Amino acid sequence: MIDFSNSCTAPWLVGGDFNSYLALHEKKGGRKVLSRSVLDFQACVSTAGIEDAGFRGSKYTWYNGQKQNGIWSRIDRLFFNAEWTISCPAIQVQHLDKACSDHNPLLISSSTQNKKGPSRFTFQQMWCSHEKFLADSTTAWRMGPASSYPMLNIVQKLKHMRNFYRTWNKEVFGNVSMNIQQAEASFATAQRTYEEENSQMNYTNFIQAKENLEKVLAQEEKLWWQKSRIKWLKDGDHNTKFFHAYAITQRRHSHVSKLHKQDGSVVEGDDKIAAMFVEHFTEAFRSAPHHVRPEILAHIPSLLTEGDNSMLLMSFLNSYEDASGQLINKQKSSFYVPKHATESLIQRIIKTTGFIRAKLPIKYLRVSIYFGRQKPAHFAHIISKTVKMPLKEFIPEDIWNNMTHKDCTVHQAFTNPMRTQLQTALQYCPNQLLSQFLITNEKKDTWIWSSTANGIFSTKSVRSILAPATSQQWAALWSPHTPLKWSVLLWRLMLNIIPVDETIKGKGVPLVSKCSCCSQPQEESALHHFFRSTTTNQIWSELFHLLNFSNMGINAVPDGVTAFLARPEVMATVGRLTHCTFMAVLWEIWCSRNAARQQGKEMSAKHIINRSMFSIRAICTSFKFQKIPQPWLAALRQNESGQVNLKTRIPSIVPWLTPPPGCLKLNVDGAFKMTSGEAGGGGILHDHEGNMCWAFSRAYHDLNSSLAAEALALRDGLSICCSKGITEVLVEADSLNLLQIVTKQTACPWEFACILQHITAKTQNLKAVISHTPREANRVADCLASFAKSYHHLVIWDLWTDLPTLVKEPYHSDKVGYPPIRS
Structure with missing residues (x-):
């Protein structure tokens, strides 16, 4: 059967008595063991790639006929291959009652009828690859109904977007199968035209048709991947046939063919199953018996007509005149209605009462009656x-x-x-x-x-109001010697808005809290995580001789952080080092916590202290701290092995430099993952002020090295410069091997010959100067290259506001001149 399945690609099925069961639950009585025959049968089914057709009726198909030592098992079954699942109608196997044999007969039936109810709406991931998806979605969201209640607003918006996507899928995106047929026809036409006439225009049309075909094929793959609900594949196996078969199998398994009642009876048939559902939910939602007292019904008013309302209003005014003894002057009386009141309502009130309409504010007994804010x-x-x-x-x-x-x-x-x-x-x-x-x-x-x-x-009095006595800690918090991310973290700690489990639970989000910093986990709070856990106790105790700070005296995080930052220091250098080290330790504790939560890495006090000291060492080098005390020198020079080696362990600052005035700089980079084969490239063009002119990102396929991704990214960056009419540009890449190949310092590998030819031609046209830059100074291009796997085609951004969120942070850091640190 294995040989036949490997050689036959047509749909086929096989059934009969296999004299063995597949699982232990398919046998009753006797010894339940996975014998050699069962293991061989399981291996045969797995290797042949066939699937059990399932059954209806009795659980077992064979009985040995013995009363004392009876054995039942399911050894008769039906299998079919994947091609049968895709191209042939669904089949059903029913175990009939046995009469003349110890085996149950198998009744095989097939039906092409597919009763399908109303389909539920499902957001398709393939829609995101369409070039008009973001713009059309933004417009539709803004055109949706709005409400002053946030949750009602969200519900109305989502209902509107559901109807919009259903229409948009039919009118704009189109049927995937039809799109594939059209793309294949366009590709075949472009290919024949290019083969007949080898011109630049035909080549461009050929490449565009090829990219369009790859795009729609990727959309089809995403569609069947989503329908199959396979979670263990990261990016699919580029085999829509596999997804198609899996999705159909899932659909067949989800079909309800029979139901068991509480009394043990079985209900089969679509009509009987539907009636059973109706009966069940009718009984579940049926209200309890109740009795209505007739005397209560007499007090329930009936519905009123407009005439009744008018009569009641005039009756109320007449009652007021009788009770007060005053006649109502209609010329001096008025009424007020909301702004959204209809004109017909206003006219009915005027006709009924004879009053005039007034607009607020109005004066009554010389006192203003108004609606809204006091003025x-x-x-x-x-x-x-x-x-x-x-x-x-x-x-x-x-x-x-x-x-x-x-x-x-x-x-x-x-x-x-x-x-x-x-x-x-x-x-x-x-x-x-x-x-x-x-x-x-x-x-x-x-x-x-x-x-x-x-x-x-x-102005002195203003300063006394805006800068109270506690302003010293704010000056230390926003010091120019500390990175902005440290200051923001401590600012959030002082406001008690750090997103630990305790804070999130306080906002009404139910979750199970478990800290990542103790051998015996406890509930995570800011006080426990930063100052009371096992790891942080070890950190603060080892740094006590430098910081003169005891974490055990802190009862509230905001008060403890504020008190430490407001602490006066005798020497300016010691104060800066103390504040910077305190902030660096809190930052590394927070980073280690996130790594433990997201990546499963264990928190280590030694690792946190070393990372903190590396950052302090870089700050001392950058700002040239003078008169550093001996204890601090010893702590900064000590490496992980305990040996003094300051020169080899000092981090360095690697800034990204803006180009000279009037020049443009292009930074490109490539990314390649050996495990998954994913590759991509990206780049960004800056002017002399650091502003973004444009940026691009593109995914590459069928590559086997990071050097190939780097070369393709450089080629694409130069090509975009040519298409936008740029004449001179400075180019930076962080691949020294690629630079040596482009400058012909080393021999070019044969697989890069065509790519290098394109790069050389573009370089001459642009008068480009290509140079090497450290990886830390090429962060924006690196992020764009890593982000390329999210797209299936070339993406170009003209505005920095449209960049992905992960790219905006390094872009702003380069623009404002905040340099990264190489440790």
């Missing part, structure tokens, strides 16, 4: 009278008796800011009264600054 204009008429009142109305009697000019009013106190009555008014008058008076005073505006005794504004 000074609502109370201007009251304040104008209040400010004429004497200060005696607001000031305590004992203070008033000691004052001069007892006839001074609120208005007079603010007319001259230098008067002594001003401070008294600021202290005792209501703040709302003073603010409204300053705004509504009809005379010449006078600025009153309440933070000074004389009311005159000064």
Whole structure:
């Protein structure tokens, strides 16, 4: 059977008595062991690539006929190959009742009928590869209905996008099979034209048709990969036939052919199964029996018509006149309705009541009635009278008796800011009264600054407000000697918004908390993770002689971090080293925690201390710290083995340099993964101010080395420069081997001959100067090359805002001149 399956590519099936079962649950009675015959049968089925057709009816197909030592097993079955699954109709196997034999007969039936209910909406990943997907999705999202309630807004938007994608799939994306047929026809035409006439235009059409065909084939692969629901394949095996067969098998397994009731009976047939579902859910959602009291129904009002509403409104107004003894003056009465009220509603109210429509704010008994935010204009008429009142109305009697000019009013106190009555008014008058008076005073505006005794504004008083006594820790936090990422982390710690498990649970997200820094895991909190865990206890104890800091005295993370940063230091250098080391240790603890969570790496106190000291050593070298104390020198010189070796362990700063004024610089890089065979290239073009002109990313296939990816990335970068009309450009790549090949310092491998020919021609046309740059100074191009696997074709960005999120961070670092550190 194995030989036949290898030689036959047509659909076929085989069935009968195989005299062996496949699994232990297919046998009842006797000894349940995986004998040699069972293992051989399993190996045969796996090697031949055939699949069991399943069954309906009895679980077993053979019985030995003995009453005392009865044995039942399933040794009769039907198999078919993958081609049968794809091209032939579904088959069903039913175990009939045995009569004249110890084997159950197998009834094989096939049906082409496929009853399919309403299909559910599924977002297809292949849509993302379409060039209009992002633009059309953005437009559709903005055109969707909106609501002031966030969750309702999301629900309405998602419903709108579901309907949009269904229409967009039919009208724009199209049927995948039809797209493949059209792409194959276009490719065949372009290929024949190029073979007949070898011109540049025909070659370009041939390449475009080839790329289009590869794109639609990749879309088909994604479609069947998603339908098959295979999670153990990372990027597929480029075999849609495999995915097709797997998806059909999944669909066949998900078909409900029979159901078992609670009494043990079996229900078969689509109509009977549907009736059983209806019966089950009808019973599940049926309300409990209840009794309605007739006397309660009498108190439930019936629905009202518009005439009833009008009658009730007039009845209410008449009742008011009878109760108050006052007649309503319709010429002086008015009504208010919301802005979204319809014109027909307004006219009905006017016709019924005879009132006129008024718009807020309105005055009733000289008091403003308004809707929304409070405004000074609502109370201007009251304040104008209040400010004429004497200060005696607001000031305590004992203070008033000691004052001069007892006839001074609120208005007079603010007319001259230098008067002594001003401070008294600021202290005792209501703040709302003073603010409204300053705004509504009809005379010449006078600025009153309440933070000074004389009311005159000064920048010193502003600084005293904006820079309180606790400003020292903020100066240490945002020091120019520390990287911005360290400062941001401590700033988030001081605000208690670091995303540890305790903080996330406090936001209402249920999760099981487990720290990554203890041998016996505990619930993760910021205090435990940074200061109380087993690993951090070891770190702070080893650095106590440098930092003079004890983690056991901290009860709250914000208070502990604030107190440490506000701690005064005798020497400036010691203060900088202390603050930088404290921040570096917290940063490395956080990085190690994330690595333990995401990559399964174990947290190590020694590794965190070494990484922190490497960063401090780079800061000392960059900013040229002077008069470093001896304990710090010993700590910075000590390497992992305990030997003093400062020269070989000092990290260095590798900045990305902007090109000279009037010049452009192109950085390119390639990426290749040996394990998966993925390859890609990317590059970015900067001007002399560091601004991005454009960037590109492209995936490559069928490569076997990173050098090939580097060469293709350089070729594509130069080609884009030529297509955009650039004449002179500086080119940087971090592959020294590629630079030596391009400059002909070493021999060119034969597989790169065509690529090198293109690079040489483009270099001469552009007058390009190619040079080598360290890998740390080529981070943007490296990120673009690594990101290329997300695309199946060439992608060019003209705006930095459209770049992937992972690329924006190194781009901004290069632009502002923040250099990376090579350790």
